[in-house]
Amino acid sequence: MLSGLNAALVRLGVWAPVASERVGDLHGPVMVLGFMGTLISLERAQALRNSLAYLAPALLGLGSILLVAGAPQYLGKLLLFDGTVAFVVLALALWLRAPxxxxxxxxxxxxxxxxxxxxxxxxxxxxxxxxxxxxxxxxxxxxxxxxxxxxxxxxxxxxxxxxxxxxxxxxxxxxxxxxxxxxxxxxxxxxxxxxxxxxxxxxxxxxxxxxxxxxxxxxxxxxxxxxxxxxxxxxxxxxxxxxxxxxxxxxxxxxxxxxxxxxxxxxxxxxxxxxxxxxxxxxxxxxxxxxxxxxxxxxxxxxxxxxxxxxxxxxxxxxxxxxxxxxxxxxxxx
Known part of the structure; x- marks a missing residue:
């Protein structure tokens, strides 16, 4: 969330704690998949009560953190994709339990x-x-x-x-x-x-x-x-x-x-x-x-x-x- 907000300030063209155009370009994915996606999938993982379910929020959070930290962008994108796929599997597991x-x-x-x-x-x-x-x-x-x-x-x-x-x-x-x-x-x-x-x-x-x-x-x-x-x-x-x-x-x-x-x-x-x-x-x-x-x-x-x-x-x-x-x-x- 903090990284996404920093990126928002960069995109606005005002002072930001980390003034990086690269970080500014990541504002949308970090806020939607990194912040909101992690939060929503974490709530769903709590509902499933299975330790494997926490892979979804973990991968979404990790992928976003690596993106803003300067790791190879393709790696961060792949981890976000893995996290969303894990989220789909988590949601399907909840549906199988309660169709x-x-x-x-x-x-x-x-x-x-x-x-x-x-x-x-x-x-x-x-x-x-x-x-x-x-x-x-x-x-x-x-x-x-x-x-x-x-x-x-x-x-x-x-x-x-x-x-x-x-x-x-x-x-x-x-x-x-x-x-x-x-x-x-x-x-x-x-x-x-x-x-x-x-x-x-x-x-x-x-x-x-x-x-x-x-x-x-x-x-x-x-x-x-x-x-x-x-x-x-x-x-x-x-x-x-x-x-x-x-x-x-x-x-x-x-x-x-x-x-x-x-x-x-x-x-x-x-x-x-x-x-x-x-x-x-x-x-x-x-x-x-x-x-x-x-x-x-x-x-x-x-x-x-x-x-x-x-x-x-x-x-x-x-x-x-x-x-x-x-x-x-x-x-x-x-």
Whole structure:
């Protein structure tokens, strides 16, 4: 995470602890596969309760660390690919143990990560953004359907599988036909966001207090940014200019992905950490900072004002650091 954030500062063109263009070029894979991929696969490995399952997060973490440390890039890419393949095997093992539609969707999400990591050996990472986005969106949608089954109703799993299939197919099409596939993928993101807006617990719990309200606001804000990214993809097809490219990528991975990670932290992190992570009001700080940064960044993208774009980027980097500090503080104080 720290290496990915350093790379983000390099790409923004501002001061970074390690000012290396090589590290800056690795920002996307390190954040998505290294940070988020390791975190998600670790949570799944905990669910399987098999020591071999930890190969997936270990390989993803090791591959990313070697990439940013300056090892031969092909070695780091191969380890990331191995890690995603191990993640697919892990997800399949969970499905064999519980052959449910919810788990099948998680297998599909892991498969998208493996496809992206495999193609990165021969294709530029910019062309693989839809595959990485599909990995995150399908995985989080499956997590939401699993956590909110009672409120989503009987149609939750069939809808999830339909949305997941559309996301996976359109993301794959976007690699070979970017304009057509990108627009279909954007529509799939928008429909998924609208489905989560309508059926997930966010709208019902936003009037509650404490953890329920925090969770609800995180979910609603994340769905908003997924919808924004989807709309931009529909309009532009393949994002080429900096503004459209930035809104689609960070709308999915930061606005949606990180917001959902923050929402799930008090619920899922205890299973990974093996110790309680109680909700504390201080957790509102990184959530608020994240979305303020996203708004400022989006305004910079829309207006072309470089200062706004850079300021928003710095604020979103700060939000991740604050989130890590809030998690550590809550665990230690507990």
């Amino acid at each position: 449910l539609g919810l788990v099948a969707a998680q297998v599909l999400g892991a498969l998208m990560a493996a496809l992206a990591a495999g193609l990165w050996l021969v294709v530029e990472i910019a062309a693989l953004v839809p595959l990485l986005a599909a990995f995150l969106v399908v995985t989080i949608a499956a997590e939401r359907a699993e956590l909110a089954q009672l409120t989503m109703g009987r149609r939750a799993v069939p809808t999830l599988l339909a949305m997941g299939s559309l996301l996976a197919l359109s993301a794959s099409l976007a690699v070979v036909a970017p304009q057509v596939g990108g627009r279909i993928f954007g529509a799939a993101c928008l429909v998924t966001a609208l489905w989560l807006f309508r059926d997930d617990v966010g709208r019902r719990m936003v009037r509650a207090d404490g953890l329920r309200r925090f969770n609800a606001v995180s979910l609603l804000a994340g769905n908003f940014w997924l919808a924004v990214a989807g709309i931009v993809w529909i309009v532009v097809g393949q994002p080429a200019g900096r503004g459209a490219y930035d809104i689609t990528i960070h709308g999915v991975f930061l606005g949606f992905g990180l917001s959902m990670i923050i929402a799930h932290a008090p619920i899922i992190f205890p299973a990974v950490l093996g110790r309680p992570l109680p909700y504390r009001p201080v957790m509102w700080v990184p959530l608020g900072v994240l979305h303020v940064g996203m708004v400022v960044r989006a305004l910079g993208d829309l207006t072309g004002i470089d200062a706004l774009f850079k300021s928003g980027g710095i604020v979103t980097v700060t939000s991740l650091l604050l989130f890590a500090a809030a998690v550590v503080s809550s665990v230690v104080k507990r």
